[in-house]
Amino acid sequence: MAKKQTKKETKKQNKKEKIDKSKKLIEALKNHGAQIYEDLENGEFPKFSIPNRSISNIIYDKKLRQYILGTNTSLRSARNSSQLRSFTQLLWLAFFANKLTHEKKSSTLRDVYYSSQAFAIDFEDQQESDNIIVDLEAVLSQPREDFFVFPEERSSIFGDLTIEYTIPGYEGKTQNLSSHPDGYAIGPSMTSAELSSTSAELVIAIEKGGLFTRFVEEQVDKKFKSIIINTGGQAPRSTRTLLKRLHDEMGLPVVILTDGDVYGEHIAMVIKSGSANAAHLRELTVPDAKWMGVWATDIDKFKLPTIPMTESDIKRCHDLLKDPRYQEGLWKRELEVFTKIKKKAELEAFSKYGLNNITEKYLPKKLEESKSF
Amino acid sequence: MSSKEKFNQISPSEFFYRNRDLAGFSNPTRSLYTAVREFVENSLDACDHSGILPNIHMTIKAVDPEKPDPKQYILTVKDNGPGIPSQHVPLAFGTVLYGSKFGLKQARGMFGLGATMAILYGQITTNKPVKVKSNADGKTRFDYEMLLDIQKNKPVILKKQETSSSEQGLSVSICLDGDYAKAGTKIRDYVYQTSLITPYATISFDDPKGEKFHHKAIIRSMPPAPTIISPHPYGIDVETIRRMLVDTHYQIPNVDDKMIEKVRKELGMAKKKFTYNEIMKKTEKKWKSLTRPVRVVIALMSFLEADFEKLKRIRIEDVDLRNNKLLYWDYSTSETIAADMDVESPYYKQLANTVQGESLTQFLTKRFQRVGPTAAVEFCKFAKFKPETRVGNMTDQELVKLSDALQTYEGFRSPDPTCLAPLGESPLEKGIERRFDPDFMAVIQRTASAYSGFPFVIEMGIAYGGNIESRGTTVYRFANRIPLLYDEGSDVVLKVVKDTDWNRYKVKSDSAPLVIVSHICSTRVPYKTVGKENVADRPEIEKELRLALQFLSRKLSGYMSKKGQAEAAKKRANLYSKYLPLVAQFCTELSGKKKEPDYQKMIKEETAITNTDENKEVEKNG
Numbered sequence: 001m002a003k004k005q006t007k008k009e010t011k012k013q014n015k016k017e018k019i020d021k022s023k024k025l026i027e028a029l030k031n032h033g034a035q036i037y038e039d040l041e042n043g044e045f046p047k048f049s050i051p052n053r054s055i056s057n058i059i060y061d062k063k064l065r066q067y068i069l070g071t072n073t074s075l076r077s078a079r080n081s082s083q084l085r086s087f088t089q090l091l092w093l094a095f096f097a098n099k100l101t102h103e104k105k106s107s108t109l110r111d112v113y114y115s116s117q118a119f120a121i122d123f124e125d126q127q128e129s130d131n132i133i134v135d136l137e138a139v140l141s142q143p144r145e146d147f148f149v150f151p152e153e154r155s156s157i158f159g160d161l162t163i164e165y166t167i168p169g170y171e172g173k174t175q176n177l178s179s180h181p182d183g184y185a186i187g188p189s190m191t192s193a194e195l196s197s198t199s200a201e202l203v204i205a206i207e208k209g210g211l212f213t214r215f216v217e218e219q220v221d222k223k224f225k226s227i228i229i230n231t232g233g234q235a236p237r238s239t240r241t242l243l244k245r246l247h248d249e250m251g252l253p254v255v256i257l258t259d260g261d262v263y264g265e266h267i268a269m270v271i272k273s274g275s276a277n278a279a280h281l282r283e284l285t286v287p288d289a290k291w292m293g294v295w296a297t298d299i300d301k302f303k304l305p306t307i308p309m310t311e312s313d314i315k316r317c318h319d320l321l322k323d324p325r326y327q328e329g330l331w332k333r334e335l336e337v338f339t340k341i342k343k344k345a346e347l348e349a350f351s352k353y354g355l356n357n358i359t360e361k362y363l364p365k366k367l368e369e370s371k372s373f
Numbered sequence: 374m375s376s377k378e379k380f381n382q383i384s385p386s387e388f389f390y391r392n393r394d395l396a397g398f399s400n401p402t403r404s405l406y407t408a409v410r411e412f413v414e415n416s417l418d419a420c421d422h423s424g425i426l427p428n429i430h431m432t433i434k435a436v437d438p439e440k441p442d443p444k445q446y447i448l449t450v451k452d453n454g455p456g457i458p459s460q461h462v463p464l465a466f467g468t469v470l471y472g473s474k475f476g477l478k479q480a481r482g483m484f485g486l487g488a489t490m491a492i493l494y495g496q497i498t499t500n501k502p503v504k505v506k507s508n509a510d511g512k513t514r515f516d517y518e519m520l521l522d523i524q525k526n527k528p529v530i531l532k533k534q535e536t537s538s539s540e541q542g543l544s545v546s547i548c549l550d551g552d553y554a555k556a557g558t559k560i561r562d563y564v565y566q567t568s569l570i571t572p573y574a575t576i577s578f579d580d581p582k583g584e585k586f587h588h589k590a591i592i593r594s595m596p597p598a599p600t601i602i603s604p605h606p607y608g609i610d611v612e613t614i615r616r617m618l619v620d621t622h623y624q625i626p627n628v629d630d631k632m633i634e635k636v637r638k639e640l641g642m643a644k645k646k647f648t649y650n651e652i653m654k655k656t657e658k659k660w661k662s663l664t665r666p667v668r669v670v671i672a673l674m675s676f677l678e679a680d681f682e683k684l685k686r687i688r689i690e691d692v693d694l695r696n697n698k699l700l701y702w703d704y705s706t707s708e709t710i711a712a713d714m715d716v717e718s719p720y721y722k723q724l725a726n727t728v729q730g731e732s733l734t735q736f737l738t739k740r741f742q743r744v745g746p747t748a749a750v751e752f753c754k755f756a757k758f759k760p761e762t763r764v765g766n767m768t769d770q771e772l773v774k775l776s777d778a779l780q781t782y783e784g785f786r787s788p789d790p791t792c793l794a795p796l797g798e799s800p801l802e803k804g805i806e807r808r809f810d811p812d813f814m815a816v817i818q819r820t821a822s823a824y825s826g827f828p829f830v831i832e833m834g835i836a837y838g839g840n841i842e843s844r845g846t847t848v849y850r851f852a853n854r855i856p857l858l859y860d861e862g863s864d865v866v867l868k869v870v871k872d873t874d875w876n877r878y879k880v881k882s883d884s885a886p887l888v889i890v891s892h893i894c895s896t897r898v899p900y901k902t903v904g905k906e907n908v909a910d911r912p913e914i915e916k917e918l919r920l921a922l923q924f925l926s927r928k929l930s931g932y933m934s935k936k937g938q939a940e941a942a943k944k945r946a947n948l949y950s951k952y953l954p955l956v957a958q959f960c961t962e963l964s965g966k967k968k969e970p971d972y973q974k975m976i977k978e979e980t981a982i983t984n985t986d987e988n989k990e991v992e993k994n995g
Contacts, residue, residue, distance in 0.1 A: 033963025040957055040970035043978075078956060081945045088952045088959075095959040120955065 022101060025147060028140055029098045036091065045079035048090055051138045051280055058279045060324040065287045066274040069138070076135075085122075089132045090139070092121045097136060097147035104168050106148045106188040109133065138280040143237055145191060155239040156183035156209075158216050159200055159227030161246075163193040181216050183230065191238045195249050202226040202367075203246050205289075207233060207258040207267055211347050211358070218359040224367065227252070235271050240284045243271060247286050254286050255370055257363075260294030260304065261344035262317050265334060273325055291330070292366045296337035299345045302362065305352055306343040314342060397487075397905075398494045401443035405551030406559050406858075408448055408494065409433075411487035412545055413564075414855060416452035417571060419543070421794070422598060423455040426590060427574040431564070433553060435581045443552040445499050446581065451544035456509035462517050463528040466492060466505050466545070489521075491547060496521055498550035502531050506544040514538040553581050559858050561586065565808075566849060566856035570796060570892060572804040591807050596797050603742045605788040606779040607826035611772050617740050618730065618764055628670060628689060633681055639667045649680045669727050672720035676712055677701065692728045730765030733758055733775075743786040755782050788828035790821030795830045795894045796854065805834045805890055812838030815928040819921050824913040829895035831917040835925040837932065841886035846870060850908070851892040857906050865910035866891045869918045878930035879937060889925075891918065949976050 032048075039046035051057070052072035061068045078087045096115060100107055107115065113129040116122075123129040133144050144150070161177045167189045174196060177184050184190065204226045206212050212230035215221075221228055227246065231239055246252050256271055258264030268291035274284055299306060309317075317339040320326050326335050338344070350358035393399070397407035413429060420427035429452045436445040457465050466489065492503045503521075508514040518532035553560075557580065564578045568588030573595050578586040604613070637643045639662070640655050647655075656663075656671050663671070673689060674680075676699050690700040690709060697714045714721055731739070734749040744752070753760040756778030758771075767775070796804075798816045805814055816834040823829065841847075850857040850866050861867055870889060875882035899909040908914065953976055957969045 030964055033960045033965075036956065036960035037964045037966055037970050040953075040960065040972045040975070043975055045975075046956065046960070078953070081948050084948055084952050088955050091956055091959045091963075095963050098963055 021142075021146065025140065025142060026098065026101055028142075029094050029101075029147075032091075032094055032139070033098075045077055046087075047075050047077040047079075048087065048135075048139055049073045050076055050135055051141075053134070053138060053280060055276075058276050062324075064282070065272075065325075066282070066285045067276050067279040068282070069280050086132065086135075089116070089121055089123065089129075090135055092116065092119055093129075093132050093136050094139075097149065100148035101146075104148065106150055106167075109149065109151055112149055134277075134280070141280065141282075143241070143278075143281050143284065145188070145238055145241060148188065150188050150238060151236055153185045153187045153236070153238070154232040155186045155236055156212065156230045156232075157186055157190070157227065157242070158183040158212070158229075159198070159221040161198040161200065161227050162196040163190070164196050165189055165193050167192055177227070178221065183212065183216065183228075186229070186236075186239050186242055188238070191241050191245075195245060198227065198250055198252070200225050200227045200252060203229060203243065203252045203254045205229045205231050205235065205239075205243060205254060205256045205271060206347075207231055207256075207264060208347055211257070214355070215359065218356055220359055220363070223359075224363070231267065231271075234267055237278070237284060240271060240286070243289070244283065244286050247288065254289040255292045255367070256289055257292050257347065258294065259344065259346045260296065260299055260349070261309070261346075262313060262320060262335065262338050264294065265291065265331070265338070266316075266320060269325060269331065290370050292370050293362070294345055294347060294349075295330075296334045296341065299341070299343060302350070304345040304349040306345050306349075309338075309342045309344055313344065314339070393490065393494060393497075398490060401498075401550045401552040402555040404491075404494055404498075404549065405433075405446065405448070405553060405556045406563065407487070408491035408547065408549060408551075409450075409560050410563065410855070411491045412448070412450035413567065413576075415488050416450055416454055416543065417567075417574065417854070419454035420452060420574070421595065424595065424598060425454055426593065426595060427571070427576075428453045428590075429574065429576050430579075431577070432579040433551075433560075433581050434579075435553070436548065438581070442554040443550055445548055446551040446553060447546060447548050448495075448551075449544065449546040451542065453540075453542040456507045456541055456543050457505075458509045459507065459513075459515040462505055462507050462515060463519060463530055466503060466517075466519060466528070488545070491549070492545075493521055493523070495547035495549035499548045501548035504544075504546040508538055508541050508543075511539055511541040512537060514540070557582075562858055563856055564588070566851070566858070567854075569804045569808055569849065569890070570801075570851045570854050570856065572796075572800050572807070591803050592800055596794050596800065599792050599794040602789055602792045603740060605743055605823060605826040605828065606737075606741050606782070606785050607788070607823060609741075609776060609779055609826060611776045614772055614776055617736075618767075628673070628684055628687075630685070632666070632670060633684060635664075636667050636670050637681065639663050646682070647680060649674070649678055652680060665727075668723055672723040672727075673699070675718065675720045676714050676724075692724060694725055694728060726763075728765065729763030731763070732760065733762045733764055734760045736764045742789045748784055748786075751784055752778070752782050755784070787821065788823040788826065790828050790830055792896055793821065793828055793830050793894045795832050796892060798832070801832055801834050801890065801892070805836050805888070809836045809841050809888060810839045811836035811841060811888070813929060813932040815925050817921050817924050819917050822913055822917050824895075824899065824911045827895055827897045829893055829898075829914060829917070831914070831921050832892040832894070833918070833921040833925055834890040835922075835929055836888040836890070837880075837929060838886050841888050843888075844886060845883050846875075846885070846887045846889060849888065849890045851890070852898040852900075852905075852908060853894055854892070855905070857908070859906040860902070861907070863901060864907040865915055866893075866908065866918060868910060869915060869922055872919075873922060873926065875926075878926040879933040880926075880929065889922070891921075893918075946976075 036046035050073060051069045052074050053069065057070040057072040058067055059070050060066075076083050076087050076090065078084050093112070096112065109130055110126060112133060113123055113126040116129060123132075133149060136147070137144055140147075157177055158181070159178055163175055163177065165171060165173045165175070170189065175184075200221070202224060204215070204220065204224070206215065206228065209230050209232060212228060215228050220226060229239065229243065235243070243254055247254050254271070256268040258267050268289070271286055272289045272291070273287060274281075278284055294304070298304065317335060320335055321339065326332050347358065350362055353361075398404040409431065413431060416429050417427050429450065431448070431450045434447045436447060495501065495503065502518045505517045505519070506514055507517075514536050516532070516534040516536070517530060520529045520531060521527075522529050561578070561580070564576055564586055565588065568574065568576050572591045573593070575590045576588045580586070634643075640652065640659055642652065642655060652671070653675065660668070670684075674684060677683065677687070679687070686704050688702040688704070690702055692699060697716060699712045699714050700709055701712070702709055714724070730736070733753055734746065737744045737749040737752065738746055750760050756775065758775070795818055798818050801818075802814065802816045805811065805816070814834065814836040816832070819831040821828050821830045848861070848866060848870055850861070850864055857864065880887060893908060893914065898905075899911050899914070901907045901909045953972045957972045961969045
């Protein structure tokens with residue numbers, strides 16, 4: 001009973017936080033608008049100060065255990081004729097984000113690109129509008145999801161978790177995420193929903209849709225009291241936000257299961273400590289998340305069929321060896337083994353020993369192991 | 374052995390007939406074009422040299438328009454030039470190698486061969502006579518119809534007619550196999566480009582399809598006519614020197630009655646009979662006033678101790694300076710007699726000088742341009758010849774040495790360009806302006822230079838924008854006011870243009886509307902082929918072309934950067950006018966204000982700033 005009470009309180013607190021965050025965002029946008037208005041009134045050229053996102057200004061913060069931006073900022077001024085266009089684009093996006101946040105309407109990256117055309121804002125292609133979106137993220141230090149801009153969805157979730165929608169038209173409606181075996185897409189309505197209750201004690205993030213379906217079939221959710229999330233390769237930001245919330249709000253440990261190669265290892269690392277691309281953002285990481293496998297050492301241990309690494313695989317290994325996050329422990333050890341054996345194994349490789357080998361044999365073993373690190 | 378038969382002599386016309394490819398008559402397309410060129414250029418040359426503003430009318434008519442090309446065409450070129458005196462017409466148009474263009478001055482054609490070649494080609498392909506109408510005095514016109522006897526190199530006159538007419542000029546009409554369908558573009562280009570480089574000429578052309586092209590003269594003054602001059606030491610070979618020596622060599626005067634009369638007259642002893650001693654006495658008194666031939670005759674008389682009577686009876690055979698003997702034939706005794714010559718005698722020197730020719734310094738100063746007495750002496754020092762060396766006495770080896778030294782000596786002044794007739798900067802500019810009405814244009818006439826002893830002048834113009842429709846660099850090549858249309862790729866001008874790094878001059882050479890007009894004037898343009906279509910890359914010419922192009926490119930670059938700045942300023946002003954209203958709109962909505970901020974003054978300021986920037990730039994350059 002007491003526990004329930006605590007949860008309710010957390011919920012309330014979360015709600016409040018969320019409204020605060022939204023208010024803060026709207027406030028920030030308004031302030032920027034007012035500053036620019038004032039500049040124009042005074043006959044001065046307005047400007048944005050944008051944290052510099054170039055490689056030289058990205059540093060690894062050991063304390064935060066993620067990449068962050070340094071103190072360098074660049075000015076984008078309306079005075080500079082070569083910056084005037086992108087200045088206007090950025091201001092327009094702030095204006096557009098303000099509208100989305102007020103109306104609580106979501107927009108995809110592609111939507112943004114097309115919406116701009118109604119305002120004579122000429123983005124050359126979506127790449128350009130995507131870059132401006134990242135600029136605004138950096139200016140506001142908030143992810144685009146906060147101002148209702150989302151990427152296309154490709155990841156999904158399954159398991160005993162009840163959520164309560166907050167988006168217009170669905171407010172108060174609840175949903176249990178174990179009712180549909182194909183899982184639920186992780187979109188704006190999911191990430192903005194309240195996480196009401198769960199019986200799960202664990203979150204398993206898995207890299208591949210095929211394995212996700214297998215896990216549902218094999219009732220991994222029940223057998224291991226877990227929520228299963230398909231990241232669909234490199235986890236999108238919405239998924240990482242959800243993972244973080246499941247960990248922070250519901251107190252669930254997160255384990256990650258990927259292919260046994262250098263890319264798999266890095267998928268786990270990004271969930272744990274973020275990406276350089278999103279160094280301007282915080283609160284997207286789950287520093288306590290654990291990479292469960294497939295490790296390089298597992299390949300030999302479980303006698304998995306392998307594929308030789310390609311040139312680019314090997315290059316990627318060497319690139320990551322220089323990354324500060326790979327300088328110690330498990331991460332360093334496994335990466336070095338990959339680099340040495342020049343072989344990789346996919347999750348499906350366990351099928352050699354039977355379709356349920358991975359859930360029956362490998363998963364329990366690794367879960368047990370993971371408790372110790 | 375019948376090898377003798379192989380050495381049958383052929384006449385020049387037969388030679389050209391066999392080698393007509395060389396002269397540009399290889400096929401109906403090329404032949405029609407070449408024929409047009411030859412006649413038009415002859416007309417222009419004739420007008421130029423007589424100081425007449427040319428008015429040339431050309432027609433090409435198909436004999437049977439229904440037939441497909443290649444077919445017979447009648448080509449007529451009529452001019453308002455000096456015409457050709459009646460008696461010269463048959464030879465001028467009926468023989469090969471008859472012409473008036475053998476002197477050293479700039480002309481479009483070299484020896485007037487081309488027109489005869491065209492006539493010959495017409496005759497070979499259609500067997501029709503050439504029709505020439507010439508009016509040289511503005512009173513009478515002579516009409517000829519002629520064929521050319523190829524073997525004998527002689528005209529065969531079929532018809533001759535006289536009519537009175539006040540219209541001076543020449544009209545030539547031939548019938549020939551041609552392909553206008555294919556040659557038409559080139560011929561129209563030729564006519565149009567000729568008008569570009571000859572802006573003082575009116576040229577009209579009625580083509581076989583009934584189209585009329587009329588290019589009116591845009592200036593009323595001609596460039597100064599070229600003069601004939603003696604050769605420059607550079608570019609002289611041994612053979613030329615030998616021929617010049619023959620000219621300078623004073624022949625032993627032919628002592629005939631006429632000559633004797635002359636001697637008597639100069640001595641003032643015309644009537645009576647005089648003794649040898651009386652003649653010699655008189656000579657001493659009058660020596661200074663005597664002409665050179667007379668002095669020579671008297672010198673001869675002194676050694677023969679002859680009076681006028683004796684002189685009449687003999688013929689001088691040889692002056693043998695080596696043995697100091699004078700050989701003569703005596704009519705009265707019918708034998709050759711050798712008389713001794715006294716080396717000490719004052720007359721000896723007179724005679725020796727005559728036979729040995731001029732001294733080397735005299736020869737150089739008199740026979741060549743740009744060689745003064747000082748230069749001649751300096752040259753002799755350089756070439757290790759004694760200045761007083763008699764050119765008549767020089768051996769073959771010495772002549773070779775002389776010729777070589779003339780090539781390598783660097784002290785001669787550069788050739789005299791008065792034999793050249795460049796168009797001039799202003800007419801060139803007008804020609805370009807009429808055609809292209811460009812946004813920017815610059816012309817330059819370089820000072821005269823020389824290659825191998827032949828003087829040349831480079832004129833060049835550059836034009837940008839305006840009516841220039843082509844994109845990329847178009848080069849119009851001219852040599853001695855002739856457009857060069859074929860074999861563009863191998864021309865030295867093209868090479869120079871291609872070698873230029875246009876980026877340095879802020880020009881995108883593959884997309885800019887750029888025209889370059891290049892004109893080379895020379896007493897001898899170094900064509901690569903007989904077809905006269907491309908200029909060979911002599912280093913001296915290449916250098917001049919390069920300098921001319923660099924000068925023009927720099928001017929163009931100045932224009933381009935000014936243009937670039939103006940465009941950038943305009944672009945910037947446009948940018949502010951476009952984006953500032955948007956900025957105002959968005960920030961108003963974002964900040965929740967009702968009224969938009971007043972940003973108009975900022976746009977105005979920004980445009981004003983760019984304007985003053987521009988003005989400053991103009992002043993700086995002005």
